[in-house]
Amino acid sequence: MNTDKTPVWRHQVTLVDRNELIIDGATSLGSYDEKEISMDTESGMLNVRGEGMTVKELNLEEGKIVVEGKIKSIGYEENNKERRGLLNRLLK
Template sequence: MEERQLVKPQNHRLVINNRKTGTVTGVLDVLSFDLNEILLETEQGMLMVKGTDMHVNRLNLEKGEVDLAGNIDNISYSDIHSGAKAGENLLSKLFR
C-alpha cells in the first residue's frame, strides 16, 4: 500500500521589530531579493517587503521561516491565484 503524508498548512506570521528586523513564518519560497526588495511566497499570498539595505539573514524553507534585516519602508500582500498562467500574470504585474 502506498503511504501518503498529508502536508498541514503552516500558520503565517509576520513580526517586525522597530522597522529594522523581521521574522516571517509560513514561507513557501523566496522568489527574489536584493538590497531594495524581498519577494516571498507565503501561505497567505505573495509578500513584498521594500526598503533599503535589505538582507535575508536566515532562511529555512523546511520550517518555512525567514529572518529579514534592513530599513523596512513598505510591506504589501498580493493574493495567489491558482494555475501557472495566473501566477505568471501576478509576477509580471509585480515587476512592472
C-alpha cells in the same frame, strides 16, 4: 502529536523596530535585493520594500525567513492580478 510528514505552518509576520522582519509560513523565496524581497507565503505573495535589506535566515523546511535592514513597506499581491498579467503576456 502530528505524525503526518507535511508541516503545519501558521503564517505570521513580526516586525521589530523596522530593522528586523520575521516571517513564519513562508513557502518559497522569490527575487530579492537590498531594496525589495518577494516571497510566497501561506497567505499569498508577500513583497517587502526597504533599504539595505539582507536575508539573515532562510529555513523553508520550517517556513521561516528573517530579513534585516530598514523596512519601509510590507504588502501582499492579489493572485488574480498575477494571473491576469501572465495571461496577457501569453496572449501577446
